[in-house]
Amino acid sequence: xxxxxxxxxxxxxxxxxxxxxxxxxxxxxxxxxxxxxxxxxxxxxxxxxxxxxxxxxxxxxxxxxxxxxxxxxxxxxxxxxxxxxxxxxxxxxxxxxxxxxxxxxxxxxxxxxxxxxxxxxxxxxxxxxxxxxxxxxxxxxxxxxxxxxxxxxxxxxxxxxxxxxxxxxxxxxxxxxxxxxxxxxxxxxxxxxxxxxxxxxxxxxxxxxxxxxxxxxxxxxxxxxxxxxxxxxxxxxxxxxxxxxxxxxxxxxxxxxxxxxxxxxxxxxxxxxxxxxxxxxxxxxxxxxxxxxxxxxxxxxxxxxxxxxxxxxxxxxxxxxxxxxxxxxxxxxxxxxxxxxxxxxxxxxxxxxxxxxxx
Numbered sequence: 410x411x412x413x414x415x416x417x418x419x420x421x422x423x424x425x426x427x428x429x430x431x432x433x434x435x436x437x438x439x440x441x442x443x444x445x446x447x448x449x450x451x452x453x454x455x456x457x458x459x460x461x462x463x464x465x466x467x468x469x470x471x472x473x474x475x476x477x478x479x480x481x482x483x484x485x486x487x488x489x490x491x492x493x494x495x496x497x498x499x500x501x502x503x504x505x506x507x508x509x510x511x512x513x514x515x516x517x518x519x520x521x522x523x524x525x526x527x528x529x530x531x532x533x534x535x536x537x538x539x540x541x542x543x544x545x546x547x548x549x550x551x552x553x554x555x556x557x558x559x560x561x562x563x564x565x566x567x568x569x570x571x572x573x574x575x576x577x578x579x580x581x582x583x584x585x586x587x588x589x590x591x592x593x594x595x596x597x598x599x600x601x602x603x604x605x606x607x608x609x610x611x612x613x614x615x616x617x618x619x620x621x622x623x624x625x626x627x628x629x630x631x632x633x634x635x636x637x638x639x640x641x642x643x644x645x646x647x648x649x650x651x652x653x654x655x656x657x658x659x660x661x662x663x664x665x666x667x668x669x670x671x672x673x674x675x676x677x678x679x680x681x682x683x684x685x686x687x688x689x690x691x692x693x694x695x696x697x698x699x700x701x702x703x704x705x706x707x708x709x710x711x712x713x714x715x716x717x718x719x720x721x722x723x724x725x726x727x728x729x730x731x732x733x734x735x736x737x738x739x740x741x742x743x744x745x746x747x748x749x750x751x752x753x754x755x756x757x758x759x760x761x762x763x764x765x766x767x768x
Contacts, residue, residue, distance in 0.1 A: 453750075454480065459757055461485060469764055511555075516540050523547055531555070539563045544588075551575040562586050562606070574598035585609045585630070586745055594619040597642075604628040608653065609748050611635070621645035632656050632676070633748040644668055655679050655699070655755075656748060667691040675699070676755070678724050685709060695719055697759065720762065 455478040462472050462484060471484050511534040513527065520541040528549050535558040544565045550556075551572035558581040566587040573582075574595030579602055586609035596602075597619030605626055607613055613634040620642035628651040629643055636657040643652065644663060651674045659680035667688040674697045675689075682700060684707035689698065698712070701724035712721055 456754055456757060459761075460753055463757065463760065469761075511535065512537065514538070518542050528552070534558065536560065541565070546570050546573070548572050554578065557581070559583065569593050569596065571595045577601065580604065582606065586749065589613055592616055592620070596620060597622040599623065600625065602626055606630045607634065608632040608752065609634075609745055611744070616640040616642050618642050624648060627651065627671075629653070632752065633745075639663055639666070647671065650674070650694075652676070656751075662686050662689075664688055670694065673697065674759070677701075678755075683707065685712060687711065697762070698722070699724065699755075 458478060458480045459472070462469075465485065467484055472479060511532065513530065513533050513536045515523070515536075515538045518541060520543055522543055522545070523538075528547070531552045532555060533553060534555050536553075536556065537558075537560045539560070539562050541564050544567050546561070546566060546569065548570055549572075550570065553576065556576050556579055559576070559579060560581065560583045562583050562585045564587050566584060566589065568589065569584065569592060571593050572595075573579075573593065574597070576599055579599045581604045582596075582599070582602060583604070583606040585606045589607065589610040590612045592607065592613070594617040597617065600622060602623050603625050605623070605628070608630045609632070611633060613631065614636060616631075618641060620640075623642075624647055626646045627648055629646065629649060630651075630653040631640075631643075632653045633656040636654060636659065638659060639652075639654060639662065643649070644665065646669075648671055649669055650671055652669070652672060653674075653676040655676045656679040659677065659682055661682065662677075662685065664686050665688065666686060670692060671694055672692055673694050675695060676699045678699050678701035680701075681704055683704050685700070685705070687709045689695065690709065690711040696718055697720045699722045705723070708723075712719065
């Protein structure tokens with residue numbers, strides 16, 4: 410007896426599939442229209458507009474009227490066209506042209522590795538590489554002794570080479586929104602580092618103790634990872650002024666957090682904190698503290714009644730529906746995009762507070 414063969418009418422299947430696709434597209438179109446009309450979409454558009462204005466250096470008075478964002482104004486198109494500003498911009502362009510000789514820039518998903526010619530340009534002072542498919546940083550980075558800025562955000566980098574410790578003049582390291590799971594101890598040898606951004610890697614759980622040597626660091630951003638506590642090395646960064654450890658797995662804060670006596674901004678939102686230690690009151694320069702969540706059951710009265718000028722902000726988490734799909738990578742990417750948007754939103758919010766002299 411032979412095998413039973415089932416034969417489908419392909420044209421019928423294709424017709425059913427096309428009908429399903431059309432219905433799905435129609436649902437997506439209606440959802441898009443609904444979002445465009447919703448207040449949430451309007452808020453998002455306003456914040457994006459504010460971010461664009463700030464990137465171009467447009468003062469707040471140009472796009473705000475009576476405290477409301479006026480997105481109908483053609484500020485983005487007209488600002489900077491006066492003779493004085495055009496002359497100033499021309500001088501700035503000339504200076505940027507000279508500076509660009511020492512800057513390496515790379516972007517685009519056609520790039521899966523650094524170009525071979527880069528190896529011979531050891532005079533460079535800055536690398537700006539983003540939105541590529543590059544996974545590894547070449548070992549020859551040790552040759553770039555003049556390097557001051559290493560901006561490598563939004564790539565696919567999965568580890569930092571130990572040679573990064575050879576960059577004694579490095580001041581800025583940004584490897585945010587990559588695929589890092591750890592950081593090499595050798596990074597602690599970058600003794601002149603001032604800004605460290607490891608945000609959005611989603612999987613980093615700890616930092617090596619050797620990073621305690623980074624005494625010049627003023628800004629640390631490790632948000633959107635999996636830290637269960639503030640790393641010991643961070644508590645030993647004596648010059649730290651800005652710490653963003655939001656969107657992690659913190660359940661408590663160290664009782665000796667007040668050893669960070671230069672800290673001005675502490676972002677803790679989207680963690681699992683149940684209480685805040687009284688030690689926060691003993692931080693003389695802390696001017697902005699942001700927390701969130703329904704887990705907080707204990708907040709020292711002294712924090713809310715602080716006379717040191719501390720701005721205490723408690724945010725309520727707004728759950729975002731997780732899109733269920735078969736591809737886990739799509740979920741991760743959507744989380745990354747949400748974290749990026751929330752970071753931009755928070756940054757703009759804090760800048761707005763400072764412009765108004767509120768922190």
